[in-house]
Amino acid sequence: MPSHPGRRRTSATTESRATAVTAESTETFADLVAAEDVLLFVNAAITSTGQREFHSGEDEQGLSLGFLHEYLLGNYRDLYAATLALDVNDHNAALIIRNLLVTAGEADPERRRAEGRLIARRLALLPPPRVYRLFRELRRARINNRRTRAIMRDWLAARPDLAFDAVKYRGAVKTAFRHAHLEPRGELGTFLFAPRRKAAYATPILESWRQAHYRQEAIYDLPYTVAEGFAAKHGIPRAAFLERIAPRLTRLERLRLQESARALKADAVRADLTAMPLTRLASYVLGLPPDDRVRRRAELTEALRAAARRTAGEQAGRWGRVAAVLDDSFSAYGSAQKRRRPLAVALACHFLLEALASRYTPLWLSGRSDALLVRPYGATPLGERVLDALELGPERLVIVSDGWDNAPPGLAGEVLRIWRTRLDPDGACGVVHLNPVYDAASFDVRRLVPGVPSAGIRDAENLVALVELARFAEGRTGLPELRAHLAHRVTDFLDAEPPETAGRVADEGDPAAGAAGEDVRRTPREDARRTPGEGT
Structure with a gap:
């Protein structure tokens, strides 16, 4: 591997392959190196999450994975972006999106538009907590150009129920709105920035959150992760809480809680195992x-x-x-x-x-x-x-x-x-x-x-x-065949039907009550700067 991303890597494997290549086919040898580099990165992006493995620690995993991201981004930016259409895990998908946005100035307008489509599509498939975490990282890195704000705005506008998000991920939603220079409309803005100002909310989930501070019945209209905190505050027995909150549980929450609920004889928490991934x-x-x-x-x-x-x-x-x-x-x-x-x-x-x-x-x-x-x-x-x-x-x-x-x-x-x-x-x-x-x-x-x-x-x-x-x-097969394969995967990826819940993988099963985008409004400054097709 090279000592820095600007140098290309050769290995014993690629050198052995090169013996079968004729003297005049220097370009073919370079293609073989490029194809191996891309496959190397894809293997890493599918398997590694930067966490400790049996034979290596967390620091080793993070340094090794970070190097590969930097190397492929520096040498094969178009192929690096195309890997968003492959089965890379969520951790690496978020890293790819972050790196593309951080280095947006290194790409020409056409390349940025192509990357924007891939980013938007992949964001729609990521679990919301992962996306909100990415937005926070962009804020900490001071990445706040117009393209980044447009991508954030479009993702927020596509959320099926921003009031639900505001209750479940309140701090993260506030950060996203502030960083994207957006004004949440009506009650959503009040809830995010001055939640105790209103005596009552017209939006049911926001009103349930307000009432849950003093009325136990209201907590069962909230998402499980929020209701759990209120249940502890009110001193509700765990078994009784699980029985009552069961209808609000997502599919994966049911699976995680099933065994502890069985021990407490909370029979209402039972997962349909045949429907699990x-x-x-x-x-x-x-x-x-x-x-x-x-x-x-x-x-x-x-x-x-x-x-x-x-x-x-x-x-x-x-x-x-x-x-x-x-x-x-x-x-x-x-x-x-x-x-x-x-x-x-x-x-x-x-x-x-x-x-x-x-x-x-x-x-x-x-x-x-x-x-x-x-x-x-x-x-x-x-x-x-x-x-x-x-x-x-x-x-x-x-x-x-x-x-x-x-x-x-x-x-x-x-x-x-x-x-x-x-x-x-x-x-x-x-x-x-x-x-x-x-x-x-x-x-x-x-x-x-x-x-x-x-x-x-x-x-x-x-x-x-x-x-x-x-x-x-x-x-x-070499780089031309690999490029053709990636192009086919990218086309299928972009042409696929958008997910009904706009990336709400982690919230599967929760009701979505609001119209998409109804609570997102650009500030006057953002309206003045908006250009057609921005962010895509």
């Missing part, structure tokens, strides 16, 4: 004691399979014979910040591959055959399991592991190298390694062998798209 559901299952998993085996298995079938969609049953090597070694525990996350990804991938395949064979490193009872334990005999999988003659082999092969070290890489170069040079069996852990030291996910593509994965829901993207890492 696959990886989130896998994390929930792994958080249950083994005895509970055994007792609820039928319920949990059906829920996981239903989520997997929903995720597979039209691809269900079309992948032919599939073998999977799944890592449940001790390092699959992850860290205190990402507890059991690698194992949850492996469990979710197991059920998704079962739905995708016409014939499926899972091979857990521990030798377990009961996926519902997997736990992070033992060494990582990856090579032995890869040998077992290849002996089955599958059409696809999917390896889900952090890549730390240590029993014995390096066996998996050697097995795959011999398989690819001598036994299956034509690639009759497609092999792909999906890694849920970012390796800060190598600026990438840990790879098994150069001839087998490795891709970062955070959620099993992205498995199909990642297997497609991983083919670019085999070195058979």
Whole structure:
């Protein structure tokens, strides 16, 4: 890797690829380097959240990830922006948006317009707390140009119920309005900046917030996270509070509270597990004691399979014979910040591959055959399991592991190298390694062998798209093909139907009572400066 973002990186992998390139194809070699750089960044942006992992600390993760952002932004700005259309995680999507806005002066007007469309679309998909946190970071960084204010104004105008946001994220909403030089209309402005001034509010949720200070009944008309504080203030027993607030809970809040509510016998808090996202559901299952998993085996298995079938969609049953090597070694525990996350990804991938395949064979490193009872334990005999999988003659082999092969070290890489170069040079069996852990030291996910593509994965829901993207890492395609793939993804991303709740992912299930944008008004100064198409 270079010592600073202005220098381009070469590696042993790209140099080995270059031996197959003729002397006059210098541009092709540069394209290979660029394609590898982009794939390196995408792997990091999918897997890393800057938090501690099993083999590296939070500081290492943050420094390594920050360097990659700076490097790709400095060398391939258009491709850097295009990654917003890929399955990068929310942490990195917010970093990309921030970096594009901070360096807006380095792009020409046409490039800024293209970036503005990608930013607006991605903001609409991010959870509101993440967006408000981004707005606060922009304020601290003193990024307050007209383009940034326009993007903030348009996002706020698209919110389905700003009064709801004002109650749930009051401080963040105030910061956003101030930074964007906006005047909230009517009662919203009073609530944000002088909430005790009015004796009563006409907006129901604002009035419920006012009454909740002295009347217990009013707290059950508020969002759960706000009502919880009022319940503690009024001394309401936890079980009684959960029973009454249950209709206001979002889908994910129900999942998080279900076990504690069960212990309190608050039966109204019960999540519909079959409707949960696959990886989130896998994390929930792994958080249950083994005895509970055994007792609820039928319920949990059906829920996981239903989520997997929903995720597979039209691809269900079309992948032919599939073998999977799944890592449940001790390092699959992850860290205190990402507890059991690698194992949850492996469990979710197991059920998704079962739905995708016409014939499926899972091979857990521990030798377990009961996926519902997997736990992070033992060494990582990856090579032995890869040998077992290849002996089955599958059409696809999917390896889900952090890549730390240590029993014995390096066996998996050697097995795959011999398989690819001598036994299956034509690639009759497609092999792909999906890694849920970012390796800060190598600026990438840990790879098994150069001839087998490795891709970062955070959620099993992205498995199909990642297997497609991983083919670019085999070195058979270069930058033109990668650019074409990104352009196709960007087009699909921008043309997709906007989310009904305008980015209210975290608030799913909450009622939206207001008309979009009805409480946002530009100041006279902003009206005078407004230009057509600004912010897009």
